Amino acid sequence: MLLIEAVPPVRGRRGRPRRRPDRLYADRGYDHDKYRKQVRAVGITPVIARRGTEHGSGLGVHRWVVEQSFALLHWFRRLRIRWENRDDIHEVFLILGCALICWRRLMGLRRSAG
Numbered sequence: 001m002l003l004i005e006a007v008p009p010v011r012g013r014r015g016r017p018r019r020r021p022d023r024l025y026a027d028r029g030y031d032h033d034k035y036r037k038q039v040r041a042v043g044i045t046p047v048i049a050r051r052g053t054e055h056g057s058g059l060g061v062h063r064w065v066v067e068q069s070f071a072l073l074h075w076f077r078r079l080r081i082r083w084e085n086r087d088d089i090h091e092v093f094l095i096l097g098c099a100l101i102c103w104r105r106l107m108g109l110r111r112s113a114g
Contacts, residue, residue: 004042023047072101 039046
């Protein structure tokens with residue numbers, strides 16, 4: 001429960017107060033009424049797939065973006081296997097990896113548009 005409370009409020013339009021996310025997407029591993037109650041207590045609607053139901057609930061549409069991001073970061077061996085003992089050095093390599101991924105995507109878009 002501490003993780004959900006640690007998530008910062010989502011920014012809205014300028015001048016609007018910050019608010020918590022409306023929904024929490026999770027997979028079947030979190031299918032338990034205890035977790036659903038805890039999430040509802042914070043004011044967030046849980047969208048958790050039920051165990052034993054067919055796949056195709058639509059949750060994969062949102063999860064795919066996150067999993068793809070991790071897969072792209074695993075292109076970089078230094079991020080796939082952590083060698084640094086210091087967190088700040090690892091974070092710098094993570095930022096560099098994200099910057100390279102964005103740059104490659106933007107260069108690809110520029111080539112296809114030109």
